[in-house]
Structures are given as structure tokens and as C-alpha cells.
Amino acid sequence: MSSHTAAFARARSGLAAVVVTLAVAVSAAGCSTSSPGREAPTSSAVALGTPAPAPSETLLTEGADSSHSAVGQVADGFPTALVPVPDGAEVLVSSAEPVDGTDLTEISLNLRTAQDAAGLLAAVRAPLLAAGFTEGTPPAAEPGLAxxxxxxxxxxxxxxxxxxxxxxxxxxxxxxxRVRTPAP
Structure with missing residues (x-):
């Protein structure tokens, strides 16, 4: 397997992780209460005078580590000079996590916009090409993508x-x- 194919496979698996992260983040963002849910007792439980069971722990931990990701904004350390958020776009979730032992950063960005697909890709393409990146096509087209x-x-x-x-x-x-991060 060539290094480009292996790198693409790593990036593709990273993209899959980003999609999962987005789904989890959007689901978690819909949870607006900090107290655990309680099931209403059924009529037979009320009639018998037995209390409904209460959960012993919450599903979402308070203060979970989110130092490398952000919902609704660009995460700290995200290389916005290399990958700027296009004008008028709404950031859904982003992340920027340094890769241990390297000068690379694993990044992800999910956003929503009314801009057409060609214009949106052009807005991402321009700064990457200016920074010395080469554009390619994925080895297999993903169904459903514009x-x-x-x-x-x-x-x-x-x-x-x-x-x-x-x-x-x-x-x-x-x-x-993954992108190389500039030296401090």
C-alpha cells in the first residue's frame, strides 16, 4: 500500500470518527437538563403505593474533557489560517488535537451553510492550495455527497x-x- 493510500485510509477513518462525533455532539447538545430523567409511575404502581425507581447516576458526566473540541465554534488550536470558516457558515462542531510525539494536529470541522457546494469547496480549496497542498480525488466516490x-x-x-x-x-x-502545526 502506498504512503498516500495509507494516509488516505487514516484520514477516511478520521472522517468517519468526525461524523460519529458530530452525531454524538448534536445529540448531547439536545440534552438541556443537568438532572437525571425520572420515569412517571404507572397507575398500578401508584395504586400499590410503590415508588418508581430512580437512576443512581447520570449518563453525561459533568465537566467532561472537551479541551480539544468545541460545539458551535472553532476549537482552540484549530488552524483557521489554513482552514478558515467560510463567510456565513455556522460551525456545528470542530476539533484540533495534537498528535503525540509529532508536529501534527488531528483536525475536524463540520459546518452548515446556504452556499452552493461548488462555492463551498472553492472556499476551502483556495487557502489549502496557497499553502502548498495538492488536490486529489478520493479513490472511491462516497454516495450521496454533492x-x-x-x-x-x-x-x-x-x-x-x-x-x-x-x-x-x-x-x-x-x-x-492531519496537518502540520507551525512551531511556537
Whole structure:
């Protein structure tokens, strides 16, 4: 397997993780109460005078570590100079996590916009090409996507995968992969 194919496979699995993260984040964002839910007692339980069982622990932990990700905004350390958020786009979730022992950062960005798919991909493409990335096409088209592309730089250790889903009047962009972080 070539290094580019292996890097693409890593980025594709990272993109899958981003999609799962987005689903979890959107689901968690819908949970607005900090107290555990309580089941209403059934009529037979009320008639017998038995109390309904109460949960002993919550499903979501308070103060969970979110130092590398953010919902509704760009995460701390996200390389916005390399991957700027297009004008008018709403960030759904993002992350930027340093890869231990390297100068790479694993990034992801999910956003929603009314911009057309071609214009949205062009907005992502321009700064990446200006930074020395080379655009490629994924080896297999993902069904249901309006646009998709890959961007790599150097030896292939820097690789980003971009997919754009087109639904009605909105586009959802998912971007994920690894980029080299500048020295402090």
C-alpha cells in the first residue's frame, strides 16, 4: 500500500470518527437538563403505593474533557489560517488535537451553510492550495455527497478529506485529517 493510500485510509477513518462525533455532539447538545430523567409511575404502581425507581447516576458526566473540541465554534488550536470558516457558515462542531510525539494536529470541522457546494469547496480549496497542498480525488466516490476532495502536502503525512452533503437549501461540510502545526 502506498504512503498516500495509507494516509488516505487514516484520514477516511478520521472522517468517519468526525461524523460519529458530530452525531454524538448534536445529540448531547439536545440534552438541556443537568438532572437525571425520572420515569412517571404507572397507575398500578401508584395504586400499590410503590415508588418508581430512580437512576443512581447520570449518563453525561459533568465537566467532561472537551479541551480539544468545541460545539458551535472553532476549537482552540484549530488552524483557521489554513482552514478558515467560510463567510456565513455556522460551525456545528470542530476539533484540533495534537498528535503525540509529532508536529501534527488531528483536525475536524463540520459546518452548515446556504452556499452552493461548488462555492463551498472553492472556499476551502483556495487557502489549502496557497499553502502548498495538492488536490486529489478520493479513490472511491462516497454516495450521496454533492462534492468531495482530498488535499495532501509533503510526504502525505498531511492529508485532509472534505465531503459536502447537499440537502434542500443547506450544505453540510465535513472536513477531517492531519496537518502540520507551525512551531511556537
Amino acid at each position: 462534492a468531495q476532495s482530498t488535499f495532501s502536502r509533503g510526504d502525505g503525512s498531511e492529508l485532509l478529506v472534505v465531503g459536502i452533503l447537499d440537502r434542500a437549501d443547506e450544505r453540510t461540510l465535513t472536513l477531517g485529517g
